[in-house]
Amino acid sequence: MNTQPMRAAARPTRALIGFSVLALALLVGALRPSTPEAPRMIGMADLDTLYQAYERWSSARDRSAAPTAFRIPLGYSKAFSPVYTEAKGLLKVDRQSGQVSLSVSHFSRDGAYRLWWVSNEPGPHRSIRPEQGDRFLDVGRFVARDGTAQLETTLSPELIASFKLDLAVITPDTAKPTDGLIFGAPSAFETLRQREFLGELTRQRTAADSDPLRAVEMLLPGKAVATGRALDLGSVLGERVARGRDLFLNETFDGNGRTCGTCHRPDNNHTIDPAYIAKLPPHDPLFVADTNPALKKLERPWLLRKFGLVLTNIDGFEADKPPIMRSVPHLLGLSNSIAVEEEDAGMTAQAVGWSGDGAPAPGSLKMFTAGAIMQHFPKTLARVPGQDFREATAEELEDIELYMLSLGRGPGEELDLKTLVFKSEFVEKGKLIFDTKQNAKDPVTGEIVHGTGNCNGCHENAGANSSTTKANPTRDTGIENLPDHPARLAQPNMAYDGGFGTLPNTCGPDDARGACFGDHRFNTPSLVEAADTGPFFHNNVVNTIEEAIAVYNQPAFNNSPGALTSSGADRTVLLDPDSINAVGAFLRTINALENLRSSDKLDQQAQSLNGYAAREMIRLAAAETQDAVQVLRKSPTGIYPDALALLQRALYLEKKAHESKDVPEWWRDRQVRTAISLKDQARQLMVTTP
Known part of the structure; x- marks a missing residue:
């Protein structure tokens, strides 16, 4: 499923090379664009990760609904809704029977409404927003009473099959879709699944899929790999991820010059931090x-440079809802961590963003991007679509979504802490503390005599999912109650962050509570990638993984609902300094192992490329190896010195292979192969697996 360009002339692995293989090599060389930027790269994306994620999503969907059914959550969109509303809905459609079901709650005003479907028409200056010239389908009228409403209707399966649903819109009864109140869009996976149902895509592998001429076809931009049959899903994903990466890194959407990659840097774990920011040119x-000057208030420049905090109007652009300052979350392993817990399923489709509610738009990764474009890309703060920025099309948003879902670990690459044995007793101790849920208490006094991390409950296998619900939890861990947030000490009037939701509330320590919006809950991030993606938490309140662990010793956490009530058990934390360092050593180790997994894949891909493309992949691989080196080197307990020495040698070879331009490909491959071998030796010094 790899869409990387093939190497023009592969090294001979046998004494003779068949004429057909040589002819193919010459043909590929003739077709490859001559400019170094032209190859359709997927960079740090991993098609296996995406394919596994889609398979898991499809299996889960089949267990919960008929294969012919699809669901779309609807809600307020900062990008599209004219006024704020708490109204939320869930649309269910069965393509085979034609049954359509809509349930909506939290209407602020009773009365008659309509459900519309929108099919975006292609063309210049078009977007996912409902616009004149799009196809509109009036699905039905319904009435809201006491804030709730239901719509049940049936459409012909032929009509549903012929209508490309890009957006679902609820409007007042007499309004058009261009004047919608709440919106929803199918996810990229939902769209792919419906194309499967309609026979446009297939996951069935055939002999033709391994035909080398198919690789030649993949070099042609936009070339559909259809030979009188349905498109192969793997080929489609490869093309779309390549487009998504290009959009993510290069598309400014006619705005102020920023792209998604401005804040989510591929060579820095798809995030930014103060140390990285300090190296950027003015x-x-x-x-x-x-x-x-027109964007003077787009950011708080000093907080951005000093603390890595980005200004965001997460609760909306209304005058009474001040902007808040948040860190930039990394995007690694998203496909493993966006499943929503049952209690939030009616409010959000995917657990995205630091709030876990897809706050810039109605609860999905796809629509989150639409809100981010309006938030971060405009030429002026008026944020007028078509003037200050260009809104993305449905296909562009889906391509970006697929790229993001292909980053980091896939479902088949999740850790299994039960089978990992670390070759450091100190790291093994950290693993035990991390995995133990119950504190040891004195039977007489009830005081904790031996604390545990109680980590695995919210971070099963050190990921981002609850060990109970198997979904991504949002919890009130009291993080906004920490008394000495460095950024707030520097700027005392910095607004408090209310987290999940947008209802008025109060936040902060008891002696300094301020207005905020939300119910105090924040998203649970994965810890596999944590050690090298600091600073930590949604507000960058601490800088090292050990400091982040120590936060859970504080009263702010131990008096919070996350510690006392969220799991129905006491999950307070009491760790001595040695235990904190042990857990930190454990998290640093698994982070380094993940760096090496990613680095090896990038190096292996580089060996199937040449020139600029090969060097770019090696550069990204070296960035991952560099992360592994730094994660281990910065441990306060000096873990795995022998492995660290091997990784430093591997990093030297990768940098050498990247920086050397006018060298034979076999020479570059030799450096890469040696680096991979050194990394494998380092891995064996760190961990044993059955």
Whole structure:
């Protein structure tokens, strides 16, 4: 399923090379574009990760609904809704029977409404927003009473099959879809699944799929790999991820010069931090608020540079809802961590963003991007679509979504802590503390005599899912109650962050509570990638993984619902300094192992490429190896010195292979192969698996 361009002339692995293989090599060389930027790269994306995620999603969907059914959550969109509303809905459609069911709650005003479907028409200056010239389908009228409403109707299966549903819109009864109140869009996976149902895609592998001429076809931009049959899903994913990566890194959407990659840097774990920001040139688009007077209030430049905090109107752009400052979350392993717990299923489709509610748009990764474009890309703070920025099309949003879901670990690459044995007793101790849920208490006094991390409950296998619900939990862990947040000490009037939801509330320590919006809950991130993606938490309140662990010793956490009530058991934490360092050593180790897994894959891909494409993949591989080196080197307990020495040698070879331009491909491959071998030796010094 790899869409990377093939190497023009592969090294001979046998004494003779068949004429057909040589002819193919010459043909590929003739077809490959001559400019170094032209190859359709997928970079750090991993098609196996995406394919596994889609398979798991499809299996889960089949268990919960008929294969012919699909569901779309609807809600307020900061990008599209004219006024804020708490109204939320869930649309269910069965393509085979034609049954359509809509349930909506939290209407602020009773009365008559309509459900519309929108099919976006292609063309210049078009977007996913409902616009004149799009196809509109009036699905039905319904009445809201006491804030709730239901719509049950039946459409012909032929009509459903012929209508490309890009957006679902609820409007007042007499309004058009262009004046919608709440919106929803199918996820990229939902769209792919419906194409499967309609026979446009197939996951069935055939002999033709391994035909080398198919690789030649993949070099042609936009070439559909259809030979009188349905498109192969793997080929479609490869093309779309390549487009998604290009959009993510290069598309400014006619805005202020920023792209998604401005804040989510591929060579920095798809995030930014103060150390990385300090290395950027003054003209970098990240600093557009410094250089463009019209965008002076787009950021708080000092908080951005000093603490890595980005300004966001997460609760909406209304005057009474001040902007808040948040860190930039990394995007690694998203496909493993966006399943929503049952209690939130009616409010959000996917657990995305630091709030876990897809706050810039109605609860999905796809629509989150639409909100982010309006938030971060405009030429002026008026944020007028078509003037200050270009809104993305449905296909562009889906391509970006597929790229993001292909980053990091896939479902088949999740850790199994039960089978991992670390070759460091100190790291093994950290694993035990991490995995133990119950504190040991004195039977007489009830005081904790031996604390545990109680980590595995919310971070099963050190990931982002609850060990009970198997979904991504949002919890009130009291993080906004920490008394000495460095950024707030520097700027005392910085607004408090209410987390999940947008209802008025109060936040902060008891002696300094301020207004906020939300119910205090925040998303649970994966810990596999944590050690090298600091600073930590949604507000970058601490800098090292050991400091992040120590936060859970604080009263802010131990008096919070996350510690006392969220799991129905006492999950307070009491760890001595040695235990904190042991858990930190454990998290640093698994982070380094994940770095090496990613680095090896990138190096292996580089060996199937040449020139600029090969060097770019090696550069990304070296960034991952560099992360492994730094994660281990910065441990306060000096773990795995022998493995660290091997990784430093591997990093030297990768940098050498990347920086050497005019060398034979066999020479570059030799450096890469040696680096992979050194990394494998380092891995064996760190961990044993059955």
